[in-house]
Amino acid sequence: MISFQNTTVKYPLGNKALDRVSFDIEENEFVYLVGPSGAGKTTILKLILNEIQPTEGSITIDDMEISSKKFKSVTKLRQNIGIVFQDFKILPEANVFENVAVSMRIKGFSSATINSEVNNALKTTGIQDKKEMFPAQLSAGEIQRVAIARAIVGNRPIILADEPTGNLDPKTTWEIMRIFKFLEKTKTIIFATHNTDIVNSMKRRVIVVQNGRIKKDMKKGGYEL
Amino acid sequence: MNEVITSLRRTPYQTFAALSVLFFTLLLSGLLFISLSFLRGLLDYVETRPRVIIYFQVKSTEENIEAVSDLLKSTNKTTKITYISQEKAFEIYKEFTENDPLLLEMTSPEILPPSLEIDVKKPEYLPELAELVSDQPGVDEVQYQQDIIENLLKLTSNVRSVTFVFFSYLMFMSMIVLTTTLSFKIALKREEISILRLLGATNSYIRKPFIYESVFLGVVATALANVFLIGTLLSTSTFFDQYFTGIPELGASIFGITLTVWPFNIGFSIITFAVTAIFSLFITLGSSLIATNRYLK
Numbered sequence: 001m002i003s004f005q006n007t008t009v010k011y012p013l014g015n016k017a018l019d020r021v022s023f024d025i026e027e028n029e030f031v032y033l034v035g036p037s038g039a040g041k042t043t044i045l046k047l048i049l050n051e052i053q054p055t056e057g058s059i060t061i062d063d064m065e066i067s068s069k070k071f072k073s074v075t076k077l078r079q080n081i082g083i084v085f086q087d088f089k090i091l092p093e094a095n096v097f098e099n100v101a102v103s104m105r106i107k108g109f110s111s112a113t114i115n116s117e118v119n120n121a122l123k124t125t126g127i128q129d130k131k132e133m134f135p136a137q138l139s140a141g142e143i144q145r146v147a148i149a150r151a152i153v154g155n156r157p158i159i160l161a162d163e164p165t166g167n168l169d170p171k172t173t174w175e176i177m178r179i180f181k182f183l184e185k186t187k188t189i190i191f192a193t194h195n196t197d198i199v200n201s202m203k204r205r206v207i208v209v210q211n212g213r214i215k216k217d218m219k220k221g222g223y224e225l
Numbered sequence: 226m227n228e229v230i231t232s233l234r235r236t237p238y239q240t241f242a243a244l245s246v247l248f249f250t251l252l253l254s255g256l257l258f259i260s261l262s263f264l265r266g267l268l269d270y271v272e273t274r275p276r277v278i279i280y281f282q283v284k285s286t287e288e289n290i291e292a293v294s295d296l297l298k299s300t301n302k303t304t305k306i307t308y309i310s311q312e313k314a315f316e317i318y319k320e321f322t323e324n325d326p327l328l329l330e331m332t333s334p335e336i337l338p339p340s341l342e343i344d345v346k347k348p349e350y351l352p353e354l355a356e357l358v359s360d361q362p363g364v365d366e367v368q369y370q371q372d373i374i375e376n377l378l379k380l381t382s383n384v385r386s387v388t389f390v391f392f393s394y395l396m397f398m399s400m401i402v403l404t405t406t407l408s409f410k411i412a413l414k415r416e417e418i419s420i421l422r423l424l425g426a427t428n429s430y431i432r433k434p435f436i437y438e439s440v441f442l443g444v445v446a447t448a449l450a451n452v453f454l455i456g457t458l459l460s461t462s463t464f465f466d467q468y469f470t471g472i473p474e475l476g477a478s479i480f481g482i483t484l485t486v487w488p489f490n491i492g493f494s495i496i497t498f499a500v501t502a503i504f505s506l507f508i509t510l511g512s513s514l515i516a517t518n519r520y521l522k
Contacts, residue, residue, distance in 0.1 A: 049423060078425030089420045093231075106426045150424075 001026055002048060002158070002188065007057035007067070009043055009212075017043045019212040020057065027157070030184050032199050033192040035209035041192040044209070045160045048190070049081060050074045061158075079107050082151025082187070086163035088143045090135050090150075096122070097131040099146050104154040121149040125179055141172030148179055152187070159183070161191045165198065173198065228434060229441050232410065239406040240442070246402045247446035247508065250395040251501045255454045257388040258500045262486045262493070264381040266475030271377065275348040277355055277369040279341045283311075285363030290339060293361050297343055302354060305344040311337050338365060396504070400512045403442070407435050407516035418520070432517040436510065443509035451498050458489050465489075 002025040009017040018040045025031050033041045046052045047059055050066050059067040066077055082103070083089065091099050100121055104114045122128040125145040135143055144164055151159045161180070165173040177198055180189060193199065199206060208216040233240045281290055290308065297303050309317070315334040322328045345351055351369040359367045411418070418431055465487065469475065475487035486493050 051423075075425045075427050078423060081425070083423055089423065091417050091420060093417070102421070103424055106421070106424055106430055 001060075001062060002190075003058075003060045004044070004047075005058045005060075007047065007054045007059055009040075009047070009052065010055040016212050018047075018054070021209075021212070021214055022057075023207055023214060023217060025188060025190065028185050028188055030180075030189045030202075030204045031191065032202075032204060032206045033190055033209060034194065034199055034206055035215075036194065039209040040212040041209055042162055043212075045162050045190065045192060048158075048160060049083070050077055079154075080156055080158060082154075082156040082159040084144065084147045084151050084159065084161040084164040086166035088135075088140075088147050088167075090143055090146055092135050095132055095134050096127060096138070096146050099135070100149045100153055103150045103156070107154050109154060117153050118149070121153045124152065124182065125149045126175075139172075140167050141169075141175065144168060144172075144176055145179070148176070152183060156187075158188045159190070161189065161193075163193055164191070165193065165195055177201075226441075229438050232434070232438055233442070236406070236410060236413075239409060243399075243403050243406045243439075243442055244446055246395070246399045247442060247505065248449050250392070250399045250508065251446050251450035251505055252453055253388070253392055253395055254504045255450055255497055255501045257384075257392055258497055259454065259458070259486075260384055260388075261381065262477050262484075263475065264377060264384060266477040266486045268377045268381065269477060270472060270475055271370050271373055272348060275345040275351055275370065277343045277345060277351060277358075277367060279343065279358055279364055280338045280366040280368070281340065281363045282365045283336065283338055285339070285365075289361070289363030290341065293358050293364065294341060296361065297341075297354065297358065300350075300354065300357070302346055302350045303343050304346055307342040307344075309340045309342060311335065311339050314338070314340065396508060399508050400515070403439055403509065403512035404516045407439060407513055408519065410438075411435065411516060411520045415520075428517075428521050431521065432513070435517050436513045439509040439513040440506070443505035447498070447502050447505045450501055451494075454497060454501075455494055458494075462489055 004021050004023050006020045006022055007018055008020055011017060021040070021044070033044060035041055043052070047054060047067075048061070050071070053069075054067050057067070058065060061077065061080075064073070064077065065071060091102065094102065097118055100118045101114050104117065109117070119128065119131075122131055125148050127142055127145045127149065130138060130142060135146070138146070144167075147164070151161075165176055168176060173195070180191065181202070183189065203220045205220070206216070206218045207214060208218075279293060281293075294306050294308070297306060311334040314337040315332070318332060318337065319329060322332075343354065345354060348370070351371055355367045355369050358364055421431055469487060472487070474485055476483055477486050478484075482496075484493055484496060
């Protein structure tokens, strides 16, 4: 479970990126994080990844208090999180297979396990025939599938998706969403987006963030600001 | 391995600079090791064979020589006394000048002094025995190895100091060049490293490719330096054969192991390779750790 309790992030000049934000996300829950640009969605994801620390309040993930100054297991925490970003964050010099396999190599899986799990993930995301290709040879949609495949291998129970369809055309967007739908109930997915259609189509929990605060938290909501 | 080679090929100038400086440093360390081993071997050789040579005046009588020989025997500090007559001295001279008939023509047995070669039980008896016989009738000159040992010790110490300074400078330069090259590569891969960190890569996982790359350069430089060293030793072996005439073998104690350093042999080559490989590992591991630490901090 992911739990934010009165979490505040203040910039050095005093303005707040997040202001006393509290919510709980259960295991294998699918949550949309919506809100305008600069609302604080990415800040929430960065806090979960322990890229930044809150100035006040606490964040716990599976009973690990990650907001504590004493928290040292950042790599262990991140090894449990798959990431899918708008700008893909793919290794440009590695081919598709290696880009996905790196997620498992980091965790020390054996070559045989890596081979079978990566091939399964490539099949799930529909790019098994591109595994020898390099990112420069792929379309944006295909690259995003690589990122999703990388996020789902290696036993990572949480997936953070930050505007994963932001750079994609509508057709590819729906193909990507089909993959996320397929992954539902097997992973905790936090999906930050401004895409109204996506949010409205799935009717899942929606947390609306505005000006660094939680404006609404709806169990089966749609996109509303 | 493929990743390492690809990465090196992407930055050919930096790779060449790093490889060159590593090669020269390791070559110098190998040359230093070989020359110090040879000097140590020579020193050991001379020290374990304490000997006094007494040259008599050309016109001295056999009685004079016999009297000196008896005097030395009476001290009980000698192991062997060999008389080299003028004829024997001429024979030896002939052997040395067989390639130079002109020198031989100008010499005859009468102008060469007779001598006594005295093997002594301990090197510390040398000055005492030399002094004992120096003012005996017929004695012209007394030579013993004290001077040679002192000169060799002085030479060894000078070679050690000069090469140490030079080697330290080169080693420092190698580390600077390698650290700079790696820092440049790390800067190029900044984005990649940040992705790996987001995925939970440990510092050692991120360091690994840079360490492999630098160690690979070290291995290539070690191999090249050793090929060059072995080639040099083999091509100069004729010169050393002449230089060490009369010395069948030079042995030196290196890291507690007594090893034959001359004639050139595989055992000594392996030790030389090991020494350069250790230096290479020290330089490459050191610089890759410095470069990656700077970034990861």
